[in-house]
Amino acid sequence: MLLTTLLLSIPTPADPPLPSLYALRVGRAETIAHGTIEHAVVLIEAGKIVTVGQDLEVERGIPVIELPGATLLPGLVDCYSRLGLDSDGSSGFEPQAKASVELYPDQKIWAEILELGVTTLGLYPAGSGIPGQGFVVKPHGATREEMLLRDPSYLLVHMRSDPGSKKFLRDGLEKADDYDEKEKKNVEKWDKDQEKKGAKKDDKKEEKKEEAKSFDPSPPQDKAKKERKGYVPSEPDEKAKPFVELRQDKLRALCTLSKAADYLHLLDVLREETFEFDLRVFLRDDVDFHHVMDKFGEKKLRIAMDPRITLQPNTRRERSYAMELAAAGGKPVFVPRTDSINGLKDWLRHVGEVVGAGLDRQVALRAVTLEPAQLLGLGDRLGSLEPGKDANFVLYDGDPLEVSTRILAVILEGELVHGEIDQ
């Protein structure tokens, strides 16, 4: 069945080019979650994946798009980009700054990005130090609201081995400490007020007694844990807020490092902090992250890096940090080597090079789909072919990591946004 005829058979005009409910039958699907499936069928409804399986029977009446020569990959996720944004950025200590203020939907570049199979883009704030919070878009849509998937995505922290950048992070955490301290007092005060109120009302005497019982002997930590109906926590200072949210797991941190020592300095500042963070490391030939690779692995860190084989400092010895990280127990994430349209064009070719040098293929595919989605806090919605996730696909005419492979089509939330899929 030709897609065009399929389209014609639908009364609605060209607006949704694909029906709301349809099935894709492809030669091969990289599910990411459950490995590679040959002769895969994916059922899509209302922009979401319903089921994925091998040679599934499709109920009569549901349109089936047959693409036996195609390989299906979840839409690519680039989690560290500045494409489409243009500003001098904030520099220094601006944790409250939101990169999303720079978002302008009406740009040609979004379509170009989408055509290259990138259905999700994590954008970061410009600047150095702690320049602000990133956000996530789909490179498609007429308005900001349509484009935005998540805002904020992560708090960006550029950690370098210097007193300046360490102080930024220390200051931020101290602000959060101050807030926590203040909040503790507020809660105590609130509890006292409640007690007084209870005392006034005779019918609530018993409740008061109960409260008083549990109150006096318990240490303040237990008090803090108690549920308080009607208590509204105070709003933290705008610069403290991101750090408070980090501790409450409402926000993640993405820390960039330029060399191994930066990680020790990061740990030096974090000390007993327990919030989760991901890393972004910049790979160049004399980079020395092997010194801390076991530390990365210990924490099972997710680390965004360039798909690149690097040379050990002062030698011609090749190292594959993605492979070393995977072996150590960490999770590699690939980011295009250059943040440009050309970078996106070469992205999977470079990933292919790293696979050629020994990285597990599944780890590599995961590193351009599910892992970056996790890094952006959208792992439950994007990045793999699983029921309930967004129907974001790239269809290739062969192995996506092969140089000669071309993109046949790009599907975003069930809609065809690039290419033709009539056979």
Next chain:
Amino acid sequence: MKPARATGRPMNSLLLLGAALLGSVMPSLVAQETSGSKSSDAKTADAKKDEAKKADPEPKWFAVVGGDVHTGTGGLLRGATVLAKDGVIESVGYSTDLPEGTEVLSARGLQVYPGLVAISASLAVSQGSRFLAEDDLHMRCCVDFGKNGHLHEGPLDAELDLLLADQAGLVDAQSDLRDAYDPFSSSLLMTLAVGITSAEQSGGALKLKRGEIDGVVMRERFLSSFTWTSASSGKTQLREKFAAAARYLREKREWDVRKDKVKDLPEPSKKGIEQKILSVLDGSARAKFNANDRDDLLGIARLAQEFGFRPVIEGCVEGWIVAEELGRAGAYAIVYPRQRRDKDENLVRAGGSSIENAAILHAHGVQVAIGPASNGIDLGGITGRDLLHLTVDADFAVRGGMTDAAALAGITTVPARILGIDHRVGTLEKGKDCDVIVTDGDVLHYETLVQYTVVAGKIAYDKQKELLFAHIRPRTPGDGKTSNSSGDSAPASAESQPPQR
């Protein structure tokens, strides 16, 4: 398990005793001064103990066994053992009982020296070469700065950092050196590979630990630079500033005593007094001058004697002419033995550089530290003029008549004193940090390579494990190795003699 015994050769100890008696190498002046305020030392020591208690109740033992130990205090103990507990030397000597689980580094047939102290070292030693090799990142940084699309010639990452730090008033004197420390850089590795375990950085002193950043700063901002101008007005001004500071200190002391007895006694004003000078006069910092001319040297000596502080004089090229005066002023000299300077032909008096400079200064009681021809780690190394050839610089002093021991002190104990870290490094003695180098010969010999560098009781460099010098005269398997057992140690074989000068 029976504790093992590192047996030395007792017949040597008689000889050694003689050596020790003869070996009061240091002029007696030295002994008087223990640099550094005691209280802070005690504090750090306490902090250290607390830390050790908290983190690891089991002490970590480390021993260098069977080497010829040059203690730096005048003794040579052949086939002796250096035992360290948690990075601090517990004992140096013979018949040492090694506690169970001691990490043993066998130095049989090798020479053991205190780690060298570089009196002047480029920041690359502790901060790596981030200023050079960050091209890729530098480009990204420009992208980061929103110069999207066209990559222009922007400032380096480091410069931006500094700029930003400056803007926000962020430069925090207390943690500068620690917060920028790179324990993995190749410059650091190269520095360790030549036996340097402590280095001056921005007037402070760092312990060159590898792989960790805790406890690297031994002293911060201790050396304080002063400019000595030849112009008489400048000299007068400086003298007046010192006089004012001295007067203030005197008045303050008096006020401290009297303030309880006399009501409303005004506190002496600190106005116009330079803090830098106060620090020098109260001993919390050391004044460093850069001077070479005879007249300048004499001027500094006089100033120092008048106000009662010991000056550090860097350069000191014509010091040999006025060595006696400098010695009397208790001066420290930082000498670059390969520095050359012609005599001013207009003058009748002696002048210019002398190959004997270091030797003459030392003979007159000046504390002589030997500095490298260049303090960087760079292409200068090809011609042997950089920090990596510190021992060769010491050789030039020996060539000019200095004794081996004094030259070695010039790259260990004297720089340690100048930096105010001599209570921790410079010699191998009980209570000092276990910073030890193990070499395959006389440390000052040009052919000698460092086999192991130990920093705070941990092996920070092993020649055969790093790519730098492993291929040059590879160490034969018997020549010293590490083991974690405390097995019995047979006496060292007499055959394996190190190259002698």
